[in-house]
Amino acid sequence: MEFIEFLKVNWVNLGLILVGFSAVWIYKAQEKGKLRDAACIIILQINEIQKRVQEIQSYITNQGLNLTAFYESLPLIDVNHWNNYKHLFIRKIDNKSYDTINKFYQYVISIQEQQELIRSLQKNDFFVRQNAILNSEVSFIVETLKEVNSSCVSSNQLQNNSSFDIDTFWNIYQNKRNKFKSIINGNSLTSYTPEQISLTLQALLKQYVLLEIVGSEGYRKLCKIAKVINK
DSSP states (O other): OHHHHHHHHHHHHHHHHHHHHHHHHHHHHHHHHHHHHHHHHHHHHHHHHHHHHHHHHHTEETTEEOHHHHHHOOOSOSSOHHHHHGGGGTTTSOHHHHHHHHHHHHHHHHHHHHHHHHHHHHHHHHHHHHHHHHHHHHHHHHHHHHHHHHTSSOHHHHHTTSSOOHHHHHHHHHHHHHHHHHHHHTTOSOOOOOHHHHHHHHHHHHHHHHHOGGGSHHHHHHHHHHTOOOO
């Protein structure tokens, strides 16, 4: 009876306490959910980066860099999810694990910078080659016009367009252009990629491999937080 009387007198206060506990529980559940989702996103990104870095490694051979493969390759990372969510894990993982994941993303960003530099050099090479072709073709047009014009009977006839042989023009011009295209397609222009890019890239990849991110304690802790099985 005393307990019932107590509830009658204090039911408002007890209700407020229950509401308070419920609010705290909901808040903690939401924060835990955010932490788990962030860990899942980071793990998925690390796994995807691992695959793309393996592809990058295959573009480096004893003959040098496969520039075409680099040009066609996808960026290693679009959004740095670790940078966006790492503040959530400051108190959840130890300093060594935190630093390991930091280093992993630093290496990835640095590798991508070299990847983008190679792509930029390739684009510039295409631009230079296209300009060379354009300038040469303009020169061929002018030269061919002079050759055809010199075969005309008189300047008056030329002005009246009575003796200008357009078929002869196209035959001569196409012959010059085809020879030039054959030379260009025969790698007559040297593509240059600074050796330092290759050296820097290989050094970064070596550091990346030595880090062994998937086998690290930081990665395992992220898997534990995300409730993902680390295979």
